[in-house]
Amino acid sequence: MSPRFWDCLDLQAFTDAACEVPYQQIKSGLFPGFDVWVRRDDLIDPIISGNKAYKLLFNLIEARDRGAEILITCGGAWSNHIHAVAAAGARFGFRTVGVIRGEIPAILNANLQDAQRFGMKLKFVTRTQYRKRNQPDFLHEVGLEPGSAYFIPEGGSNLLGIKGVQLLGKVIEETAPVAFDQMWVACGTGATFAGFSVGIRNISVIGVEILKAGDSILKDAGLWIERLSATRLGHLEKDKSGTRLPLDRLSDLRLRLLSQYHCGGYGKYPKALADFQREFEDQVNIPLDPIYTSKLFNALKKITAKDGEQRGVRALALHTGGLQGRRGYCLKS
Numbered sequence: 001m002s003p004r005f006w007d008c009l010d011l012q013a014f015t016d017a018a019c020e021v022p023y024q025q026i027k028s029g030l031f032p033g034f035d036v037w038v039r040r041d042d043l044i045d046p047i048i049s050g051n052k053a054y055k056l057l058f059n060l061i062e063a064r065d066r067g068a069e070i071l072i073t074c075g076g077a078w079s080n081h082i083h084a085v086a087a088a089g090a091r092f093g094f095r096t097v098g099v100i101r102g103e104i105p106a107i108l109n110a111n112l113q114d115a116q117r118f119g120m121k122l123k124f125v126t127r128t129q130y131r132k133r134n135q136p137d138f139l140h141e142v143g144l145e146p147g148s149a150y151f152i153p154e155g156g157s158n159l160l161g162i163k164g165v166q167l168l169g170k171v172i173e174e175t176a177p178v179a180f181d182q183m184w185v186a187c188g189t190g191a192t193f194a195g196f197s198v199g200i201r202n203i204s205v206i207g208v209e210i211l212k213a214g215d216s217i218l219k220d221a222g223l224w225i226e227r228l229s230a231t232r233l234g235h236l237e238k239d240k241s242g243t244r245l246p247l248d249r250l251s252d253l254r255l256r257l258l259s260q261y262h263c264g265g266y267g268k269y270p271k272a273l274a275d276f277q278r279e280f281e282d283q284v285n286i287p288l289d290p291i292y293t294s295k296l297f298n299a300l301k302k303i304t305a306k307d308g309e310q311r312g313v314r315a316l317a318l319h320t321g322g323l324q325g326r327r328g329y330c331l332k333s
Helices: 011-019 050-065 080-092 110-117 159-175 191-199 216-228 271-284 293-305 323-329
Strands: 023-025 034-039 070-075 095-101 121-125 182-187 204-209 236-239 255-258 313-318
Touching (some): 034 293, 050 080, 080 095, 080 323, 110 121, 159 191, 159 216, 191 216
Parallel strands (some): 182 204
Antiparallel strands (some): 023 034
């Protein structure tokens, strides 16, 4: 399968491309009792891939319509979002500035080297400063004046980003090749999870936390859902054991977060996870990234392997792209 190329800021053209993203059924013994499919949104574009493309779509259209010449955003040194914004800026005619968490390294990693090649100006800030990224005066705090620039929050997590995820949810419901019982997605913030709560009506959404988030993802998702006025906060429940998803509850509980499969925290990549990723890629021939999708499918495997768990479930896993991050773990692309 070859990726498409997102070449214009046109909503209909993007939607048409999203409707052509392939679904791939997994035929292996990794997920006993489950019929697992993957929606290959890593193929919507070779560089601006996965959920990042959807979260940027309406933000980029808004920036263009406002006449903005500069996109400002923020993220960590290996941020998929930083990489995607830099690439989108180069492609669609915006200058870009990335506010990067942490001190400037002696040698930039591959992700930031890419961002610079795309034309992004990198501004490194202390972790103390970075913690204020959601405050109104953050840009002024780090020495940037927004002026006519357009600011996209970390991870594209704003209402326009969530609107893009809603679009993805609607596309999935319109193009799904079979009727799915569950949809599984890796969660780093609550934005994608919240977007699916609105965009997907007929499939239970299972979120897998990829970092030690405490209740932050749940709270953030709840706040976004509240703002969207789409559902009540009481519809969300967190499974702290991360072990059981009884079938008789799925009809009443469309959204669920699993918190026990982060493998030690954000960016942690223990040997057991690396071994699983190699096994998955050898059997399925779909590349995964170490931070998000490897943990997603590892969680799905652990759930399906438990004695007495549900059988006959048809599950769709979302491939959220980010494959450039493999370079940080010496994985071949």
